[in-house]
Amino acid sequence: MANPWAGEVELVLDGQRHVAKLTLGALAELEAGLGTGTLIELVERFEGGRFSTRDVLLLVVAGLRGGGWQGTAADLLSVEIGGGPVAAARAAAALLARAFTVPEAG
Incomplete structure (x- = not known):
């Protein structure tokens, strides 16, 4: 399960869950x-x-x-993303937002 406080977003590729995160390298x-x-x-x-x-x-x-996946853009073209293009766009937006937002101190 993805941890939004750590900047993580969950994506499903060909039915398998993956965690995405925009690390400095990513x-x-x-x-x-x-x-x-x-x-x-x-x-x-x-x-x-x-x-x-x-x-x-x-x-x-x-x-x-950034989440450890070893694929490429070419690989992503041939997989089914759970939720389709809309889910991919939402995940992309969430990745950006979480990478550039500092969590408030509790």
Whole structure:
């Protein structure tokens, strides 16, 4: 089960649960994959609802790899994501939000 306080998001790929997390290494991989633009611009696209399917794919792959998954973007193209594209977009948005939000002290 994913721990949102640790920045984790759960995704189901081909019926198997995976934990995704944007670690520093995953963020660096994501930034390299974007080619142009910054992570801040990516956050702004998500906040404004102007993200692309490529943005979602790159975020999901980076998050899964941050969670220990050994696959690639090409691998993700051939799996069924539980909940479909909408669930993938929600997971991508949650990954971004959790990576850049500091939990409030309890």
